[in-house]
Amino acid sequence: MSMTKFLDQDAASKIAQTFKGLGDATRLRLLSILFNGETCVSDLAEQTGISQSAVSHQLRTLRSLGFVSNRRDGQNIYYSIDDEHIEGLFDLALAHSYHHEITN
Secondary structure (H helix, E strand, O other): OOOOOOOOHHHHHHHHHHHHHHOOHHHHHHHHHHOOOOEEHHHHHHHHOOOHHHHHHHHHHHHHOOOEEEEEEOOEEEEEEOOHHHHHHHHHHHHHHHHHHHHO
C-alpha cells in the first residue's frame, strides 16, 4: 500500500478516531480479553471488575468505531473483535509502552 507523505484532513480525522478509541484503559482491557475470543458482557464485567453498565457503555464505543461486533443469544450479548487491524495496533502500542518505559 502506498502512503502519501502528508495526510489530508479526512485521513487524519479517521486515524485520530482510531487512536481515541484505543485511548482509554478500560477499552484496552476489554479488547485484551476479546482477543482471546467471543465473550459475553457479564463475563467481561466479572473479568475486569467493572459494572455491566460501564462495560456496555465502553463496548458501544468500540462497536461504533467498528472494532467489535455483537450477537444476542437469549438474554446474553456476546462481543467479538470485528477488525483484524486492532490487535496489531494494540500489540504495537504495548511494545511501544515497554520500549518507552525502558528508555526513560
